[in-house]
Amino acid sequence: MSVSRILLGLLEPHSQHGYVLRRRYDEWFGNSRPLKSAQVYATLGRLDRDGLIDLTGVASGVGPDRRVYAITEAGVGELDRWLDEPEVPEVTSSRRVLFAKVLIALSSGRPAEPMLDRQRHAHLDRMRELRAQRQAGDLLTQLDADFEMYHLDADLKWIDGAAARLARLAALVSRVDDAEKESR
Structure with missing residues (x-):
């Protein structure tokens, strides 16, 4: 800002x-x-x-x-x-970290699904907090809470989409790792 x-x-x-x-x-x-x-x-x-x-x-x-x-x-x-001047739409660093965590977990042989589940719960907890703020707050508080909630909702959709693709993503990461090992 x-x-x-x-x-x-x-x-x-x-x-x-x-x-x-x-x-x-x-x-x-x-x-x-x-x-x-x-x-x-x-x-x-x-x-x-x-x-x-x-x-x-x-x-x-x-x-x-x-x-x-x-x-x-x-x-x-x-x-x-x-x-x-319109703001350039960009993904925040915290959202990039979530993407990185999924890839690193899969690359290291760890399951990414539990991590995504924990993140989903953290997002849902934050949304509950924001709903309470929105209900108790003035118009500015409500608008600010809506802004964050809509972004959290988009994150939740991404989490669900990533979870649905974990098996394919794990196979892709494994192929990339295997190809790199062969090139050494």
Whole structure:
């Protein structure tokens, strides 16, 4: 997720200081990984350096003074580009690991089916947690839970498809291993 682009988007409606930006980010996007204050201020520093935001003032109050930032025209242009650009669909590293585990298990002569069963149960447990969050949560929580649940559902379909092909996949992996042994 592009923290810098999200901060630009949060700044577009009106000038704000880092504390408010961090709170809004965590409120909307922090379910999986809240931002650290240092990351917010480092990102704001880079955005300022790159001319995408400007320091417009310093707000006094309880605690240290707070720098107030506003998005620039260049920042609005960058935000427009980011919003218009489709995200490249890609498989996350955790999903690649599952694929790798199946192949390594079969290549080493271990059964992959128990591992797939355990993964299926872990996915189903996570889906139950998400259903509970969705039922108890506000609209943002519901939408975020739906996003993850749909991806977990796709993973479950892959797990079922892989399980149905394990015998053929094991034979293929064995042939590749045998061919490599012969070439030595």
